[in-house]
Amino acid sequence: MTIRIEVDPTACKAHGLCAELLPELIELDDWGYPVIADADVPRRLRPLARQAVSACPTLALRRRAAASAAVSQPRAQGSRAFRD
Numbered sequence: 001m002t003i004r005i006e007v008d009p010t011a012c013k014a015h016g017l018c019a020e021l022l023p024e025l026i027e028l029d030d031w032g033y034p035v036i037a038d039a040d041v042p043r044r045l046r047p048l049a050r051q052a053v054s055a056c057p058t059l060a061l062r063r064r065a066a067a068s069a070a071v072s073q074p075r076a077q078g079s080r081a082f083r084d
């Protein structure tokens with residue numbers, strides 16, 4: 001089981017506290033809204049992730065349990081990559 005961090009963009013008010021508490025996984029965009037890394041929370045950062053979720057003043061941040069990383073599947077025969 002892995003853990004991911006997600007933000008509810010409608011609830012987030014761009015306080016930026018989450019990025020201060022968990023800079024390894026959360027950056028702020030030019031307007032102060034969090035950009036969450038597309039990655040599982042490493043075990044060593046889980047306590048900080050919990051703290052960031054608890055500290056969010058608008059309850060916009062949450063942890064989500066996710067299944068382990070999916071194994072990439074081989075392409076079906078005859079499929080082609082999308083091109084412009």
Ligand code: SF4
Pocket residue numbers: 007011012013014015016017018019032033034055056057058059060061
């Ligand atoms: S602490 Fe909460 S409200 Fe503030 S930027 Fe992070 S998710 Fe948004």
